[in-house]
Amino acid sequence: xxxxxxxxxxxxxxxxxxxxxxxxxxxxxxxxxxxxxxxxxxxxxxxxxxxxxxxxxxxxxxxxxxxxxxxxxxxxxxxxxxxxxxxxxxxxxxxxxxxxxxxxxxxxxxxxxxxxxxxxxxxxxxxxxxxxxxxxxxxxxxxxxxxxxxxxxxxxxxxxxxxxxxxxxxxxxxxxxxxxxxxxxxxxxxxxxxxxxxxxxxxxxxxxxxxxxxxxxxxxxxxxxxxxxxxxxxxxxxxxxxxxxxxxxxxxxxxxxxxxxxxxxxxxxxxxxxxxxxxxxxxxxxxxxxxxxxxxxxxxxxxxxxxxxxxxxxxxxxxxxxxxxxxxxxxxxxxxxxxxxxxxxxxxxxxxxxxxxxxxxxxxxxxxxxxxxxxxxxxxxxxxxxxxxxxxxxxxxxxxxxxxxxxxxxxxxxxxxxxxxxxxxxxxxxxxxxxxxxxxxxxxxxxxxxxxx
Amino acid sequence: xxxxxxxxxxxxxxxxxxxxxxxxxxxxxxxxxxxxxxxxxxxxxxxxxxxxxxxxxxxxxxxxxxxxxxxxxxxxxxxxxxxxxxxxxxxxxxxxxxxxxxxxxxxxxxxxxxxxxxxxxxxxxxxxxxxxxxxxxxxxxxxxxxxxxxxxxxxxxxxxxxxxxxxxxxxxxxxxxxxxxxxxxxxxxxxxxxxxxxxxxxxxxxxxxxxxxxxxxxxxxxxxxxxxxxxxxxxxxxxxxxxxxxxxxxxxxxxxxxxxxxxxxxxxxxxxxxxxxxxxxxxxxxxxxxxxxxxxxxxxxxxxxxxxxxxxxxxxxxxxxxxxxxxxxxxxxxxxxxxxxxxxxxxxxxxxxxxxxxxxxxxxxxxxxxxxxxxxxxxxxxxxxxxxxxxxxxxxxxxxxxxxxxxxxxxxxxxxxxxxxxxxxxxxxxxxxxxxxxxxxxxxxxxxxxxxx
Numbered sequence: 001x002x003x004x005x006x007x008x009x010x011x012x013x014x015x016x017x018x019x020x021x022x023x024x025x026x027x028x029x030x031x032x033x034x035x036x037x038x039x040x041x042x043x044x045x046x047x048x049x050x051x052x053x054x055x056x057x058x059x060x061x062x063x064x065x066x067x068x069x070x071x072x073x074x075x076x077x078x079x080x081x082x083x084x085x086x087x088x089x090x091x092x093x094x095x096x097x098x099x100x101x102x103x104x105x106x107x108x109x110x111x112x113x114x115x116x117x118x119x120x121x122x123x124x125x126x127x128x129x130x131x132x133x134x135x136x137x138x139x140x141x142x143x144x145x146x147x148x149x150x151x152x153x154x155x156x157x158x159x160x161x162x163x164x165x166x167x168x169x170x171x172x173x174x175x176x177x178x179x180x181x182x183x184x185x186x187x188x189x190x191x192x193x194x195x196x197x198x199x200x201x202x203x204x205x206x207x208x209x210x211x212x213x214x215x216x217x218x219x220x221x222x223x224x225x226x227x228x229x230x231x232x233x234x235x236x237x238x239x240x241x242x243x244x245x246x247x248x249x250x251x252x253x254x255x256x257x258x259x260x261x262x263x264x265x266x267x268x269x270x271x272x273x274x275x276x277x278x279x280x281x282x283x284x285x286x287x288x289x290x291x292x293x294x295x296x297x298x299x300x301x302x303x304x305x306x307x308x309x310x311x312x313x314x315x316x317x318x319x320x321x322x323x324x325x326x327x328x329x330x331x332x333x334x335x336x337x338x339x340x341x342x343x344x345x346x347x348x349x350x351x352x353x354x355x356x357x358x359x360x361x362x363x364x365x366x367x368x369x370x371x372x373x374x375x376x377x378x379x380x381x382x383x384x385x386x387x388x389x390x391x392x393x394x395x396x397x398x399x400x401x402x403x404x405x406x407x408x409x410x411x412x413x414x415x416x417x418x419x420x421x422x423x424x425x426x427x428x429x430x431x432x433x434x435x436x437x438x439x440x441x442x443x444x445x446x447x448x449x450x451x452x453x
Numbered sequence: 454x455x456x457x458x459x460x461x462x463x464x465x466x467x468x469x470x471x472x473x474x475x476x477x478x479x480x481x482x483x484x485x486x487x488x489x490x491x492x493x494x495x496x497x498x499x500x501x502x503x504x505x506x507x508x509x510x511x512x513x514x515x516x517x518x519x520x521x522x523x524x525x526x527x528x529x530x531x532x533x534x535x536x537x538x539x540x541x542x543x544x545x546x547x548x549x550x551x552x553x554x555x556x557x558x559x560x561x562x563x564x565x566x567x568x569x570x571x572x573x574x575x576x577x578x579x580x581x582x583x584x585x586x587x588x589x590x591x592x593x594x595x596x597x598x599x600x601x602x603x604x605x606x607x608x609x610x611x612x613x614x615x616x617x618x619x620x621x622x623x624x625x626x627x628x629x630x631x632x633x634x635x636x637x638x639x640x641x642x643x644x645x646x647x648x649x650x651x652x653x654x655x656x657x658x659x660x661x662x663x664x665x666x667x668x669x670x671x672x673x674x675x676x677x678x679x680x681x682x683x684x685x686x687x688x689x690x691x692x693x694x695x696x697x698x699x700x701x702x703x704x705x706x707x708x709x710x711x712x713x714x715x716x717x718x719x720x721x722x723x724x725x726x727x728x729x730x731x732x733x734x735x736x737x738x739x740x741x742x743x744x745x746x747x748x749x750x751x752x753x754x755x756x757x758x759x760x761x762x763x764x765x766x767x768x769x770x771x772x773x774x775x776x777x778x779x780x781x782x783x784x785x786x787x788x789x790x791x792x793x794x795x796x797x798x799x800x801x802x803x804x805x806x807x808x809x810x811x812x813x814x815x816x817x818x819x820x821x822x823x824x825x826x827x828x829x830x831x832x833x834x835x836x837x838x839x840x841x842x843x844x845x846x847x848x849x850x851x852x853x854x855x856x857x858x859x860x861x862x863x864x865x866x867x868x869x870x871x872x873x874x875x876x877x878x879x880x881x882x883x884x885x886x887x888x889x890x891x892x893x894x895x896x897x898x899x900x901x902x903x904x905x906x
Contacts, residue, residue, distance in 0.1 A: 179624075262713050
């Protein structure tokens with residue numbers, strides 16, 4: 001029921017993820033149309049008539065980083081509670097109806113947004129839109145709904161985080177990366193705070209953020225834009241906007257002056273690894289050049305077996321079994337650029353880290369290999385075309401962007417921004433971002449490498 | 454105008470402070486009386502007739518750790534603004550009147566409290582009490598008061614923090630020590646947040662926390678308790694309580710699982726040093742035994758030239774020019790137990806840290822030296838008697854305690870709790886607190902010890 005990207009796609013699973021996260025094209029710009037209802041609901045329609053299927057998504061500009069201190073986990077909690085009932089749709093009915101009509105539905109929470117989606121035959125769009133609009137304003141929550149779901153979420157936390165040393169470590173690393181910004185707080189919430197979340201907390205969150213003027217509707221697939229607008233007017237049009245929607249201004253970072261290092265020892269760790277994350281700028285509306293360069297940098301350093309880190313650490317030096325880099329600039333506030341390496345048997349993490357830093361220093365010194373850069377550009381073009389071919393992926397790119405400070409125009413400008421990146425841009429971005437003072441280095445080990453001093 | 458203990462008495466100045474912070478006795482319990490007014494104001498009177506002087510203090514249960522996320526610095530900002538005017542006492546008049554009457558006044562803000570005090574001839578007590586009561590509820594703040602004072606505070610931050618590499622590093626260390634609790638936020642506030650504090654923020658803070666039912670009055674010196682109560686009734690009695698006072702429940706720490714290490718390089722650092730802090734329990738009402746053992750442990754490890762760390766690192770090994778330990782358990786929430794060492798010329802911080810950890814390991818292994826323990830107990834007794842001799846110090850002990858979750862009875866039980874500590878208690882407390890997973894280690898260096906890897 002939940003996706004927690006920073007947890008799941010973030011440092012946790014980095015050692016195990018192929019790094020092909022280039023994302024976000026929109027070559028078929030003419031297939032994308034938008035409209036806005038008088039109550040503030042923005043909508044994006046992506047036409048794709050090849051199969052008679054539609055993806056219907058509602059994205060709320062409300063994520064874990066919008067939570068009050070001490071109430072961590074409420075964004076995700078509310079996501080769960082949205083599957084409880086309304087006066088016209090009883091608890092559990094939503095997903096049952098979608099399934100009975102051959103569809104699939106789910107939801108996820110990130111630091112910047114909460115999204116709900118269904119994929120269903122395109123002639124059933126009205127069915128899911130009616131129910132989604134209904135629960136935007138009419139959710140009813142009993143005390144027992146909340147009590148039950150709190151237990152479910154605590155179990156989810158047990159399963160996803162507390163049972164996973166990598167996830168636990170990731171929480172500690174994120175908390176060390178951010179000195180002040182709420183991105184340092186886990187999306188699922190700190191256990192002791194989740195335990196204390198109440199029905200009133202949920203109602204406050206729902207009342208404030210779940211409203212047409214805080215949401216973006218995305219309909220992607222075998223639909224006609226005019227029909228979608230008519231339908232949206234019917235179902236979403238009557239909903240009242242919320243008065244609690246202001247600019248999303250969050251506590252920002254002070255200057256980060258001292259590099260941080262964390263060591264985590266847990267016998268459950270199956271494979272030792274070293275991670276490094278640096279505070280990094282996000283994609284900014286109208287100005288995505290730096291984020292584009294960082295996106296290319298991540299690919300160049302860590303994307304695939306011939307990337308700089310893999311070539312050096314895995315192939316040439318045989319110190320690592322894998323290595324990689326990760327950057328996703330779609331965030332409302334400054335995000336991270338991260339690296340990892342997994343040692344071969346017998347190589348100490350400190351030595352692997354030294355080797356990794358040496359590779360970075362050489363890269364900064366010698367610059368970008370033109371042949372590798374040309375190959376990457378070609379691959380990126382192919383990736384963009386591939387991703388653009390999937391209306392569901394496009395819907396996700398648009399939804400993520402417009403709920404993290406970007407616009408439809410930014411999404412459409414992104415492929416060109418990536419293609420415009422030069423070797424010099426990559427090097428300049430690398431020099432800017434690879435600042436140890438703004439970094440966190442993590443050693444995850446099944447047992448201490450050396451006796452505690 | 455401000456004391457910021459965590460900043461000033463904390464890690465920042467540790468390398469330069471003699472460690473004799475035993476604090477908090479009350480041998481002359483019969484000289485201490487209390488009363489409570491119907492509007493909720495608690496008062497503590499400490500009689501001392503040896504000199505015709507009185508210390509008048511008001512302590513508010515409102516400190517930096519009670520601030521909302523994004524509003525750091527507002528507690529301290531309000532402290533400054535309390536020296537602006539009321540309808541009957543114009544701006545600047547307060548301190549001018551105190552001074553004109555031969556007195557002295559000041560104020561300070563910590564993470565747990567804000568306090569205002571005056572020392573003046575005892576026959577002028579009514580003068581200062583009248584003015585202090587007046588500004589508890591009648592403060593007026595113009596937009597220009599706020600604008601001016603914001604500049605003053607930013608200058609103060611420049612001077613105390615941004616110009617001081619030790620203070621800057623201390624901020625980064627505190628932020629790394631606490632993953633969730635607001636003790637990780639500096640009392641003076643992050644610069645970018647102080648810049649954004651408004652008149653409304655100040656009025657909200659004032660309206661919520663500045664009220665008789667959120668304050669403790671302490672009068673210490675040449676006074677008669679009955680007279681003080683009569684006077685308090687006259688001046689503080691008519692003030693309305695605030696309805697915004699609830700239990701002080703703050704975001705707590707998740708389990709700390711990974712030790713953190715920070716390196717800070719700044720050419721302005723005059724003397725390199727290494728610090729280590731561990732999350733540590735605070736003094737708890739009715740249960741101060743563990744905190745008492747930690748207090749003794751800090752003295753045993755770092756108090757004076759014959760302490761364990763000094764004897765080993767300074768005298769025997771000649772690796773350090775000084776070393777010490779610090780613990781102050783008067784805090785509402787879990788605090789820190791910290792160590793530091795300053796190397797002699799030519800000793801690397803990593804080696805000094807290794808030596809320090811070796812000393813700790815030996816201490817845990819071999820236990821407390823009985824002769825050293827006996828000497829310490831004798832010295833502690835003397836310190837307690839000395840401190841008890843000063844009504845101003847006692848006033849501070851009581852004020853600090855009762856605004857951080859303790860009671861008058863706890864303060865009076867503290868000397869006995871310290872005296873009851875056994876060698877086994879100290880060792881048990883040491884084993885509990887010296888857990889690297891809950892620790893932060895800091896290296897402060899004028900230049901990097903070795904070329905960046």
